[in-house]
Amino acid sequence: MTTMNVERAPEEREDHVAVVGLGYIGLPLAASLAAAGRRVVGVDTSPAVRSAILAGTPSFFEPGLPELLGSLPEGSLTVSDRLPDRPPLAVIICVGTAVEEDSRRPDLGHLRSAVEHVAEHVDDETLVIIRSTVPVGTGRRIVLPALRRRVSSPLLASCPERTIQGRALDEIRSLPQIIGGLDDRSVRRARDLLAAVTPDQVVVSSLEAAEMVKLICNAHTDLIYGFGNEVALLAESLGLDAHELIAGANLRYPRPDLSRPGFVGGSCLVKDPYLLMHAGEEAGYRPPMVAAARSLNESLPARAADRVLKALESRGKPLSETKVAVLGIAYKGRPETDDTRGAASGPMSRLLTERVGTLVGHDFVVRAERIAALGYKPMDLDEALDSADAVILLTDHPGYTGPGLAHLLGRTAPRPVVFDMWGLLSEQAERHEGLTYLRLGHG
Numbered sequence: 001m002t003t004m005n006v007e008r009a010p011e012e013r014e015d016h017v018a019v020v021g022l023g024y025i026g027l028p029l030a031a032s033l034a035a036a037g038r039r040v041v042g043v044d045t046s047p048a049v050r051s052a053i054l055a056g057t058p059s060f061f062e063p064g065l066p067e068l069l070g071s072l073p074e075g076s077l078t079v080s081d082r083l084p085d086r087p088p089l090a091v092i093i094c095v096g097t098a099v100e101e102d103s104r105r106p107d108l109g110h111l112r113s114a115v116e117h118v119a120e121h122v123d124d125e126t127l128v129i130i131r132s133t134v135p136v137g138t139g140r141r142i143v144l145p146a147l148r149r150r151v152s153s154p155l156l157a158s159c160p161e162r163t164i165q166g167r168a169l170d171e172i173r174s175l176p177q178i179i180g181g182l183d184d185r186s187v188r189r190a191r192d193l194l195a196a197v198t199p200d201q202v203v204v205s206s207l208e209a210a211e212m213v214k215l216i217c218n219a220h221t222d223l224i225y226g227f228g229n230e231v232a233l234l235a236e237s238l239g240l241d242a243h244e245l246i247a248g249a250n251l252r253y254p255r256p257d258l259s260r261p262g263f264v265g266g267s268c269l270v271k272d273p274y275l276l277m278h279a280g281e282e283a284g285y286r287p288p289m290v291a292a293a294r295s296l297n298e299s300l301p302a303r304a305a306d307r308v309l310k311a312l313e314s315r316g317k318p319l320s321e322t323k324v325a326v327l328g329i330a331y332k333g334r335p336e337t338d339d340t341r342g343a344a345s346g347p348m349s350r351l352l353t354e355r356v357g358t359l360v361g362h363d364f365v366v367r368a369e370r371i372a373a374l375g376y377k378p379m380d381l382d383e384a385l386d387s388a389d390a391v392i393l394l395t396d397h398p399g400y401t402g403p404g405l406a407h408l409l410g411r412t413a414p415r416p417v418v419f420d421m422w423g424l425l426s427e428q429a430e431r432h433e434g435l436t437y438l439r440l441g442h443g
Contacts, residue, residue, distance in 0.1 A: 026094030166335025180210025226293030232441030242441025333397025
């Protein structure tokens, strides 16, 4: 395991790069840069995050990341709670951004704090890169003024990440890197710095253009899933099968594929459409398609919970005596991740906790303490299924299709209710009598 120091950073300015924020975005990038020959100081204010990295066991799940950390040359990655006193070659800001729960307006508190800290540790030759996802205009309105209080001609670039959890290390290397700069010198410096890990680069005209590219990528994904879910809800209303409709529409037809229905979540897709809407509203335009897709996608957990509760009530057993097992606590199952931000399991727990007798949760990757924090009683799969009156499959993790429906029904209460968000078990369900099988998009 490479040697890393929690509270000390290298003092030479000429060759080291700082990465601020060592979460799902920052740590894979920091490790990739170190593996490519850069000397990197990773900065995070959380002692738990730093300690986990030092132990070679990051606080989140990302395939290949522990192995990469363990293979780094000694001294190539240093971990600290602050930037070094001497200005680094470059600082890459990777802290999380959010939206306020009630207003859905941007919450840039962590970004502002990081920017103030960064501004105290730069000079005229330090390149600052914003990798965090931000509303359009953030770099020029928030980051640039802070840097100008320290230096007269800052070097500033926007280089948003577009990786997904579960494939971050591969996608850092393979995806085109969007680069927009304050000026040509900033762009050149950003391209040179990132070339070793992201050789495919797409240069756009400005900071704002780069910021918006990231937002429209995620908003477009939300729209694609949103239309598939719109078809699903229409199919339910008309007594049709959305999976049949979409498969038929796509078969041997040369236009873009329709997306199958399913919950779309994750920290980016539940946040970035709002950041895009906020930027548009500030400029005098509210994008109605973006707003509609987000609203529809957010409605799915409530619709699923309502169908399950109605099905349970029709059985005559008091809801207060029922056991409901929720499978798939992370926001997605393929590729697998332990990220629960923006997952359907959060609202599902809030909707069911006060209605059912026992609410249990299972996930193949998410740790038990995180499942419990969401309001579930964490259990292994067989224990979760034992005597369950209802089973709700929220993600398309392949681990739930492997055992098959027969295994699932062999442990549940007789005649259970099964809600299948992604239709994983639909073909098997047709062969089982006495089962109340519900899925998104089937009337």
